[in-house]
Amino acid sequence: MFIQVIEGTSNRPDVLHRRLEVWNRELKPGAIGYLGSTGGCTAYGDCIMVVRFESRDAAYRNSDRPDQTAWWEVTNRYFVGPVRFHESEDVQVMTHGALEHAQLVQAMDGYVTDLERAHATESDADAVLAARRPDLLGSVTAYFDDGEFTELAYFDTEKAARDGEQRAMSKEAADAFAEWNKVMLVERYLDLTEPWLITA
Numbered sequence: 212m213f214i215q216v217i218e219g220t221s222n223r224p225d226v227l228h229r230r231l232e233v234w235n236r237e238l239k240p241g242a243i244g245y246l247g248s249t250g251g252c253t254a255y256g257d258c259i260m261v262v263r264f265e266s267r268d269a270a271y272r273n274s275d276r277p278d279q280t281a282w283w284e285v286t287n288r289y290f291v292g293p294v295r296f297h298e299s300e301d302v303q304v305m306t307h308g309a310l311e312h313a314q315l316v317q318a319m320d321g322y323v324t325d326l327e328r329a330h331a332t333e334s335d336a337d338a339v340l341a342a343r344r345p346d347l348l349g350s351v352t353a354y355f356d357d358g359e360f361t362e363l364a365y366f367d368t369e370k371a372a373r374d375g376e377q378r379a380m381s382k383e384a385a386d387a388f389a390e391w392n393k394v395m396l397v398e399r400y401l402d403l404t405e406p407w408l409i410t411a
Contacts, residue, residue, distance in 0.1 A: 212246065212302045213267045214353040216361050217260040218320075219294035224252035228407055230286040231260070235409050238278055244269025247410045249316055249351075249363055251403030258290070259318050259401055261351070261363060267300060297361065301354040303333050307341045308348035311408045313365035315372050318401040323360050329394045336387045343384050346371035360395065369404055 221227050231250060239245060250260035264270040273279055287294065323329045333352055340347055345367075352362040366372035380388065 212304070213264045213270050213300050214298060214302050214351070214361075215262045215264070215270055216297040216353060217262075217294060218297075219258055219290040220256050220292055221252060221258050221290050222256055223289045224256065224258060226289045227252065227258060227286065230282070230289065231407050231409070234282055238276075238282055239409070241276065241278070242273045245273065245411055247311070248408075249310075249365075249403075250407040251316065251401075251405060253401050253403065256291070257401055259361075259403075260407075261318075261353075261361065263302075263351070267298075270298070297353070297355050297359065299353040299355050303330065303352045303354075304349070305333070305337050305340070305351075306349035307345075308365075308367070310349050310351075310365045311410050313348050313367065313406060313408065314404075315366040315369040316403040316406040316408075317364045317366070317372075318403060319360075319362045319364070319395075319397045320399040320401075321360060321395060321397040322358050323354060323394060324396060325394050326354060326358075328390075329354065329360070332387070332391050332394055336391060339384050339387045343378075343381065344375050346375045362395070 244265040246263040246265055248262040252258040348365040348367060350362055350364045352360060354360045
């Protein structure tokens with residue numbers, strides 16, 4: 212899998228959403244190798260779009276399409292200030308349910324202190340989270356060459372997620388969470404309470 216992450220600030224998230232609907236309707240049919248995307252903006256105008264392709268080549272073929280270039284030139288107007296791009300083939304996916312049914316997506320940006328431990332921690336946490344957090348439908352984590360990462364956590368509903376956060380953790384879950392915090396240093400959380408989810 213290959214992931215492209217686009218982040219920026221917008222004072223017109225409603226227009227960005229409509230631009231994504233245009234892409235879904237008019238450009239997605241020609242996006243060979245497209246697997247899906249997750250996006251949204253917070254109440255403060257912080258926006259993120261994460262696009263998944265089956266390979267780097269597929270993503271680049273899509274980016275090179277003239278209609279894709281034209282779409283982005285218009286869409287970019289609705290960001291305020293610079294837009295940040297990241298991409299990676301180093302991706303971990305955890306699924307306990309249908310990600311496209313999520314009503315809350317939490318995006319996390321940060322740095323990895325130990326990539327090998329980060330991979331192991333994410334894998335080890337899978338079974339623990341499946342048992343302890345039924346509200347968590349899954350996650351997608353992308354690790355970048357500069358040591359940064361972006362992770363998306365997909366929740367059934369916002370209420371279920373908040374309730375899950377308040378429940379006492381078992382020792383096994385607490386140990387797993389402590390290890391995760393050591394290797395995944397989160398610098399920013401974005402709560403997408405109205406996520407834009409597109410499937411292939």
